[in-house]
Amino acid sequence: MTSGPADHSSVRIAVVSSDPAFRRLISDQLSVHLDRECDFQIYDGEVPSAFLMEPACALVTFEMEEELSHLSRLASRHPNMILLAFSENSSVSRAVAAMQAGAHDFIARPVSAEALGKRLSELLSQHRPAPSQDMKSIPSSAPAVTQSDDNNSDEQDALKDFEGFIGQSPAMQGIYDQILRVASSKAPVFVTGESGTGKEVCAQALHARSNRADGPFIAINCSAIPADLMESEIFGHIQGAFTGATQDRKGAAELADGGTLFLDEVGEMPLDLQAKLLRLIQTGALRRVGGAQEIPLDVRFVAATNREPMEEVRVGRFREDLFYRLHVLPIHLPPLRERRGDIMPLANSFLKQYAREENKQFCLFSTEAEQMLTAYRWPGNVRQLQNTIRRLAVMYDGTVVEDEHFPELLRKDESFEQELNDAICGLRQMGHAMADAILPFWQQEKQIIEGALQAFDGNISRAAAALEISPSTIYRKRMSWAQKEAV
Numbered sequence: 001m002t003s004g005p006a007d008h009s010s011v012r013i014a015v016v017s018s019d020p021a022f023r024r025l026i027s028d029q030l031s032v033h034l035d036r037e038c039d040f041q042i043y044d045g046e047v048p049s050a051f052l053m054e055p056a057c058a059l060v061t062f063e064m065e066e067e068l069s070h071l072s073r074l075a076s077r078h079p080n081m082i083l084l085a086f087s088e089n090s091s092v093s094r095a096v097a098a099m100q101a102g103a104h105d106f107i108a109r110p111v112s113a114e115a116l117g118k119r120l121s122e123l124l125s126q127h128r129p130a131p132s133q134d135m136k137s138i139p140s141s142a143p144a145v146t147q148s149d150d151n152n153s154d155e156q157d158a159l160k161d162f163e164g165f166i167g168q169s170p171a172m173q174g175i176y177d178q179i180l181r182v183a184s185s186k187a188p189v190f191v192t193g194e195s196g197t198g199k200e201v202c203a204q205a206l207h208a209r210s211n212r213a214d215g216p217f218i219a220i221n222c223s224a225i226p227a228d229l230m231e232s233e234i235f236g237h238i239q240g241a242f243t244g245a246t247q248d249r250k251g252a253a254e255l256a257d258g259g260t261l262f263l264d265e266v267g268e269m270p271l272d273l274q275a276k277l278l279r280l281i282q283t284g285a286l287r288r289v290g291g292a293q294e295i296p297l298d299v300r301f302v303a304a305t306n307r308e309p310m311e312e313v314r315v316g317r318f319r320e321d322l323f324y325r326l327h328v329l330p331i332h333l334p335p336l337r338e339r340r341g342d343i344m345p346l347a348n349s350f351l352k353q354y355a356r357e358e359n360k361q362f363c364l365f366s367t368e369a370e371q372m373l374t375a376y377r378w379p380g381n382v383r384q385l386q387n388t389i390r391r392l393a394v395m396y397d398g399t400v401v402e403d404e405h406f407p408e409l410l411r412k413d414e415s416f417e418q419e420l421n422d423a424i425c426g427l428r429q430m431g432h433a434m435a436d437a438i439l440p441f442w443q444q445e446k447q448i449i450e451g452a453l454q455a456f457d458g459n460i461s462r463a464a465a466a467l468e469i470s471p472s473t474i475y476r477k478r479m480s481w482a483q484k485e486a487v
């Protein structure tokens, strides 16, 4: 055994490898790439029966199948030690085997000192707990957010990147930043984005980060409630207000008093109710259906739509005054295809969740499956990805998710092709229409000159002066048009 400089404040790292090149990489090059002082204890291949002082982390190379037992032994003897396995065999099955033996991470060799230093610093700062026996972690190619091994849903939540959101793409970082900036205001927030992009998650995050987080969060989906029930659902009613109103009842707005009211698909609300909502936002008070009493409320409004709100205003489905009342703080959630870097973190997290729920062993995706997931267009966004992973966790068994586990993605993306074909046809037709609409030069010239003559009541001199041509040109042109038209 060799050891680095002994320093009581430094982190102890055991290195177990029979490969001199690997040992040299650690002893000569690694420390400059680590974000803390480390004391390396280097063991020459033989796994020690006991460490003098238990290291925080062990780096173990293994090339033979039999060496897996070394890993398992270390993992079971030192459950609090971070265990990293290295192999020159970078196959998925080798990675899975290492994880199942209890490694927290698997790194294919050769690895640069820089990459190893970065990964090790990350792991040490996470100071992660020991892997559980039934669900092992996934390799280092996957993002850190999916790499904890706990089975506890509270810890799961802590692993989300931001208030229920997963995704570290620059676009999502921008969204988290926006949420943090506007959360404490009482001004309404208007969230737009395609279906399944996380508008409700966003509304919840706004609530959770506001100073009304201890108050209620009430969500109401305006497209899911029949129009005749919507008024009472939102504004409540008093006994006898209509047939079936057997007692006084609070609506969603009153239930949200002191908290946040999330109005999903707000544009689907009938226009008369939009007027009533506008009044509530303006006055901060409502009257229940059939009631005479004004009830003051303290509600923060978050509205959302997956349509283009200005277009809805233009066609008269969405009141313009309500739109501007709600559209104080806009947040737009980008579709998943515009933030492909988030696909695998989301997929890994869903896989972990549904494998656990369905009591399955799935713990990682094959390279082909990963390529397929990241290349797909996800028209249904995160919700579609979530459903896809849930389906495979129910339907299949195994440890590694393969591309054939996604038959629906393997099929051609027909709706996309259809859309693309339609768009191309549309463009062609537009091109034809535009080509058809192009008039011969002399006719366009005639239109311009005649337009000028009209503007000056037929006065040729003034029209010619405005066009900066001579009057004789106009006479000449007129004669030539007459000849052309006579043909």
Ligand SMILES: Nc1ncnc2c1ncn2[C@@H]1O[C@H](COP(=O)(O)OP(=O)(O)OP(=O)(O)O)[C@@H](O)[C@H]1O
Pocket (backbone or CB within 6 Å): 164, 165, 166, 167, 193, 194, 195, 196, 197, 198, 199, 200, 201, 202, 264, 305, 306, 346, 382, 383, 386
């Ligand atoms: N970034 C994310 N991280 C984790 N889960 C997400 C994320 N975005 C969406 N989801 C999940 O995807 C599903 C759909 O999200 P949500 O209901 O918020 O979408 P939406 O935009 O409101 O959809 P719709 O317009 O159809 O109502 C939910 O189960 C949600 O938890």
